Amino acid sequence: MSNGCEYGFLDRIEQKFHVKIPAEVREHYLAYNGGYPEKPVFAGGDGEEYSVDWFIPVWDGKERPMEKTLGFLRADDGVIPDWLLPFAEEGGGNLCGRLHGQA
Template sequence: MEFLEVSKKLEETDLKEAEEQLGISFTNEFKEHYLKYNGGYPVKSFFLWPDDGAKTRINHFFSIKYDGFSRFETAYENLFITEQILPQGFLPFAVDDGGDYFCISILPQFFNQVFFFDMHHYDPGWIEEYVTLISESFKGFIDNLVDE
C-alpha cells in the first residue's frame, strides 16, 4: 500500500501524546499504519465493500499532530466532543467524497473493527441507520482498498 501527500512522519512519542491529549488508546494496527503513513491519499483510493462489491472513494486519511488535509485530533474533537455525532469509542480516521466517515473502534466488544458512518442517514437515536461494520480489522480495511 502506498499513500501520497502524507504529513510529517510520526514517532511513537507523537502517537502517545495524541492518545493522552484525547484520552484514548489506538490499536496496534492503527499505530503501525500511522508510523508509516501519517494521513494522505491512498493510491488505491476505493474501499471495496465485501458484501456487494460496491466501491466508496476515500477522499483522504486524517493526519495526526501535523497539519495535513485534516487533522485527526480536530475531527475527533469536532465529531465526538463538540457536535456529539460519533458515539464514544469510535475514532474517525478517513472521510469519503460525500463527508461520510471511516472509524476504527476502540470499544472492547468491537476492538480494531472498522465502521462506516453514513452521515446522510444520521439519526442520533437510531445508530443502526447510519453505522455499518465494514471490516473485522484495520488491516482488513487497508487490504480492501482497490484501484478504480
C-alpha cells in the first residue's frame, strides 16, 4: 500500500454504514488516505471559507479512524444524519460532507 488507502477499507465503510462515498472523496482517500492539506483554508460552493486542520484517515496502520469516528457519531441517535460523512477536522470539530444518493 502506498500513502493512500486500499479499496477494501472504503468498501467496508460503505457496507457497514450503508453509504455511498462520492467519487471525489474516494479518489482523495485512495491517493492520500487523509493527511494534512498544503493550503488549510478552502472556499466552499456557498462562498464561505472553511479551515481544515487535517483529513481523517481511513486507516492509520493500527486502527480505522474514519470508521471509528463515524461509528461514534452514529451511535448516539441524532448527532449526525445518515447522509453525512465526517471526513476532516477543523478547530471547531468535524467537517462533514453530503453523500451522493442519500436524502
